[in-house]
Amino acid sequence: MGKIGQWLKRRSRMMWALTVLMWAIAAALLPVGAVELSDGSTMFISPPRLVSFVTTENVTNRKNATYYVTVNLLPEAGEALKTLKVSLIEGRFTRLDYHTDEIEVFAGEQGDRQRDYAVDFAEYDEDSQTLTVQLATAADPGQHLTFALKPVRNPTRAGVYLFEVNAAPAGENPVFQRAGTGRLNIFEDPFVGLRVRLRE
Numbered sequence: 799m800g801k802i803g804q805w806l807k808r809r810s811r812m813m814w815a816l817t818v819l820m821w822a823i824a825a826a827l828l829p830v831g832a833v834e835l836s837d838g839s840t841m842f843i844s845p846p847r848l849v850s851f852v853t854t855e856n857v858t859n860r861k862n863a864t865y866y867v868t869v870n871l872l873p874e875a876g877e878a879l880k881t882l883k884v885s886l887i888e889g890r891f892t893r894l895d896y897h898t899d900e901i902e903v904f905a906g907e908q909g910d911r912q913r914d915y916a917v918d919f920a921e922y923d924e925d926s927q928t929l930t931v932q933l934a935t936a937a938d939p940g941q942h943l944t945f946a947l948k949p950v951r952n953p954t955r956a957g958v959y960l961f962e963v964n965a966a967p968a969g970e971n972p973v974f975q976r977a978g979t980g981r982l983n984i985f986e987d988p989f990v991g992l993r994v995r996l997r998e
Contacts, residue, residue, distance in 0.1 A: 851980025
């Protein structure tokens with residue numbers, strides 16, 4: 799029984815080593831690109847994650863605000879980021895427009911600007927309150943990417959505004975995946991009442 803037990807133990811170790819080797823070979827042979835579905839569409843293996851969504855002006859009606867939307871392109875994303883969508887999903891405002899020709903995109907974060915990325919096109923859909931920004935050259939995984947958005951003006955009413963952020967890789971039929979939800983707190987202009995009283 800002793801010899802049989804030793805043989806079984808050696809066989810178990812050999813099977814375990816063979817299993818590990820097979821997994822290593824399979825991992826090495828897997829493609830590095832994005833996941834491609836049966837219909838030809840592509841998606842991230844690990845979608846980008848929203849890092850921050852901030853504004854330079856948090857007072858109602860301000861016209862010089864910039865919204866900085868930063869996403870983390872994970873090293874294991876599997877594909878470069880090509881398009882970002884930002885949708886207003888909650889807030890006391892019926893129309894939030896953007897200066898689409900003034901949008902800037904760069905690697906890094908606000909205050910740590912690195913490589914610039916040219917914008918291929920940007921468009922805003924009023925019905926869905928969605929801003930779509932597509933890069934001329936897709937941004938590679940393994941970095942933070944910041945979109946500097948220029949609203950025509952801040953909302954006219956104070957309150958909490960929520961924005962859903964979705965990203966898509968390059969390809970003929972990319973799939974948008976959720977990166978996160980941004981939150982802006984917009985406050986009433988403290989000088990509005992003072993200006994009214996002065997006019998009276």
